[in-house]
Amino acid sequence: MTRTPVDRALLALVLVGGCLLTWLALVEAPAPVGRTGFTAPESWRLFFFHVPVALTSFLAFGLAFYHSILYLIRPDPPRDAAAHAAIEGGLVFAAITLASGMAWGEAEWGTPWRWNDTKLVLVLLMFLIYVAYLVLRREIPDPERRARVGAVYAIAAFASVPLAWFAQRIWLSYHPTVFGAEEVDAGVVTPGVLPLFLLGLVVFATSFLYLYRWRRGLLALSDRIDELETAEVVPA
Amino acid sequence: MRTFSVLLAKELRIEARSREMITGGLLLTLLVLVLAQFAWRDIAPARDVVPGVLWIAVAFAGTLSLSRSLHRERDRGTWEALALLPVDRGTIFLAKTVANWLVLLVVLAFATPLLALLFDVDLWTPLPALALVFALGAAGFSASGTLLAASTSHARSREVLLPILLFPLLVPLLMMTMQATQRALAGAGVLDIAGELELLLAFDTIFLAIGWLAFDHLLGE
Numbered sequence: 001m002t003r004t005p006v007d008r009a010l011l012a013l014v015l016v017g018g019c020l021l022t023w024l025a026l027v028e029a030p031a032p033v034g035r036t037g038f039t040a041p042e043s044w045r046l047f048f049f050h051v052p053v054a055l056t057s058f059l060a061f062g063l064a065f066y067h068s069i070l071y072l073i074r075p076d077p078p079r080d081a082a083a084h085a086a087i088e089g090g091l092v093f094a095a096i097t098l099a100s101g102m103a104w105g106e107a108e109w110g111t112p113w114r115w116n117d118t119k120l121v122l123v124l125l126m127f128l129i130y131v132a133y134l135v136l137r138r139e140i141p142d143p144e145r146r147a148r149v150g151a152v153y154a155i156a157a158f159a160s161v162p163l164a165w166f167a168q169r170i171w172l173s174y175h176p177t178v179f180g181a182e183e184v185d186a187g188v189v190t191p192g193v194l195p196l197f198l199l200g201l202v203v204f205a206t207s208f209l210y211l212y213r214w215r216r217g218l219l220a221l222s223d224r225i226d227e228l229e230t231a232e233v234v235p236a
Numbered sequence: 237m238r239t240f241s242v243l244l245a246k247e248l249r250i251e252a253r254s255r256e257m258i259t260g261g262l263l264l265t266l267l268v269l270v271l272a273q274f275a276w277r278d279i280a281p282a283r284d285v286v287p288g289v290l291w292i293a294v295a296f297a298g299t300l301s302l303s304r305s306l307h308r309e310r311d312r313g314t315w316e317a318l319a320l321l322p323v324d325r326g327t328i329f330l331a332k333t334v335a336n337w338l339v340l341l342v343v344l345a346f347a348t349p350l351l352a353l354l355f356d357v358d359l360w361t362p363l364p365a366l367a368l369v370f371a372l373g374a375a376g377f378s379a380s381g382t383l384l385a386a387s388t389s390h391a392r393s394r395e396v397l398l399p400i401l402l403f404p405l406l407v408p409l410l411m412m413t414m415q416a417t418q419r420a421l422a423g424a425g426v427l428d429i430a431g432e433l434e435l436l437l438a439f440d441t442i443f444l445a446i447g448w449l450a451f452d453h454l455l456g457e
Contacts (some may be wrong), residue, residue, distance in 0.1 A: 072453050121407075128404040139391035145456060149387045152450040156383060156405065159442050163408055187453060 010210040020047065026197050039182040043107040046100055048193075052098040052200035054123070056208045058161050060090030061130065064211075065158040069153035078220050080147035085216035087130050089208050094127045098143055119175045121169040126160040130184070133157060143226065242333035247305075253340065256308075257301035261343045264300055268293035269347065273354045287354050289415035291410050293347055294340065294377070295403070301339050302381035303398050305332060305386075310389045319341045319455045329451035332374075333338045333444070340374040357421060365420035365429055372436040373413035379443035380405055386454040409439050 025048035064086035071079040101120065102112035107229060133153055140146040167175075251257055261323045272289040311346060348366070352359045359366070384401050388394040416432035426433075 032251050072450065107281075125404050132401045132404060136387065136391065136397065139397055141391060141392065142390070148453045148456065149382075149390070152383070152446075152453055153401070155386055156446050156449065157381070158444065159439075160405070160408070229294055234299075 007210065007213060010206055010213070014203060014207045014210060017199065017206065021196070022201050023054065023158055024199070025049070029193055029196060043104055046104045046198045048102040048105060048196055049204075050097060051197065051223055052204040053093050053100065055201060056204040057090045057093035059205060060086050060093060060208055060212070061126070061161050064090065064154050065161075068154040071147065071151040072155075073148065075144070077143075077147065077223055078216075080150065080220040081223055082216050083151060083221055087133055087154065087210050089212045090214055091127065091130050092211070093208060094123065094130070097123060098127065113222055117135070117175065122164040122167045126164045129157045129160050130141075132200050143223070167207070240327050240331055241321075243328060245332055245334065246324070246332055247335035248338070251335065256349040257304050257336075257339050258342055261297040261339065264297040265293045265343055265347045266295055267381070269351055269354060273331050277355075284418075286351055286357055286421060287414045289355075290344075290347060290351055290417065291414050294344060294374075295341050295406065295410065297347075298336075298340050298374075298377050298381060298434070299399050299402055300325075301343075301376070302336055302385045302402075303335060303395060304386040305336050305339075306389050307394060315389070315455075318432050322433060324438055324451040325446040325455050327448045328455070329382065329386075330444075333447065336382055337378040339375050340378055341370065343360065344370045344374060362420040362423065362448070365426045366417065368426060368433060369413055369416040369420060369429070372433060373409060373416075374439060374454060376409045376436060376439040377406065379447055380409070382448040383450070383454070386451065409436065 026043050029045060045125065064083040067079050067083035067086065071078075071083065101123075105112065106112045133150065134154055135144055137150055140149055247357055269289065272285070272293070276285045276289070309318055321328065347360065348370075351357070381398075385398060386407070387398045388401065391397050412432045412435050415438070416429045419429050419432070
């Protein structure tokens with residue numbers, strides 16, 4: 001894979017932004033105010049990593065949803081590769097979300113996992129639903145049907161994303177509602193740290209984009225190889 | 237509408253002649269119920285385990301019958317005939333979904349009284365609320381299951397693949413049906429469980445819409 005200037009720029013942004021984010025979140029960010037419910041107040045700094053990573057995974061699945069719809073409207077192999085790459089990337093970020101959330105849970109709740117926290121369970125389900133996407137792809141031999149079925153599945157699977165995103169506003173959850181919480185006390189974000197949160201979002205969304213572009217290129221290439229290999233079998 | 241009723245009649249006629257979905261579904265449900273009865277009878281108060289047992293049994297039985305509904309089209313070579321029909325493919329999806337919904341309702345209508353008998357639960361008071369939960373829950377199950385059974389019909393290990401795909405997708409639905417069934421058995425009326433019913437309705441709408449729009453691409457060729 002050749003790297004374009006765009007790729008280099010994305011990588012540079014990720015590295016510089018990542019260092020800046022780490023320093024700001026771990027050292028400069030103020031201790032939480034306006035909320036006394038935390039048992040491990042300092043561990044809230046994980047918020048600047050956990051939440052942007054989670055949002056990035058939601059955006060990745062959204063991107064796969066978008067490409068899948070376009071694929072069904074006009075079948076085009078690169079679109080299928082794009083949706084596939086977005087889902088793989090989204091899975092990486094969803095896995096990091098789960099792992100970092102469990103680390104925070106261990107510090108704050110004293111346990112890494114709570115089955116009665118609906119948001120936790122729904123994010124796990126979202127993860128499993130998209131893992132099943134990869135299983136489904138492996139099981140369908142015909143590339144054209146694989147792409148079509150994959151696109152339909154990716155569209156259906158996307159229903160799990162808003163559900164996981166807004167879960168704590170609908171069901172019982174121990175996740176703090178971040179923005180627009182009804183009681184002031186329940187919100188964590190103090191106005192001063194919103195820019196830092198946005199920086200985190202930029203850093204992780206960019207790193208996703210970098211990985212995604214790379215992976216999309218690779219998948220398109222491997223599709224092309226398959227195509228050439230099967231074409232060779234047919235006598236000219 | 238006429239196309240729909242002809243297709244639905246065809247599904248029901250196949251089922252009436254072969255009875256492979258209903259028989260398999262009922263037997264599997266019965267077996268899960270008997271096993272559950274041994275597992276939990278002395279541990280938890282009956283009312284607490286009934287919703288879970290019922291919907292787990294339905295999930296297994298339903299997956300079995302749903303897979304037959306589409307995979308048999310492929311096995312008997314009628315898949316191509318279905319794809320060649322000069323009708324809107326969304327209508328084919330709706331006919332299959334409604335047929336599977338009716339099969340699920342038969343299974344539920346059979347399983348629930350049996351469950352009530354085994355676990356000694358009163359069914360008459362919560363009947364209207366339960367009927368609504370069953371109708372909406374079975375509709376969402378049938379819509380998402382028909383969609384995925386069509387997706388897996390051309391896969392290599394489709395019998396294993398269908399539950400792997402379907403169960404995670406069904407969890408939000410099963411969460412709602414179990415919670416609503418639980419509350420209905422505890423004496424909640426239709427209005428008390430309106431929240432759960434709304435979410436079930438949302439689930440049904442989403443999967444009916446996706447299936448209706450996307451079935452064209454699944455049928456293919």
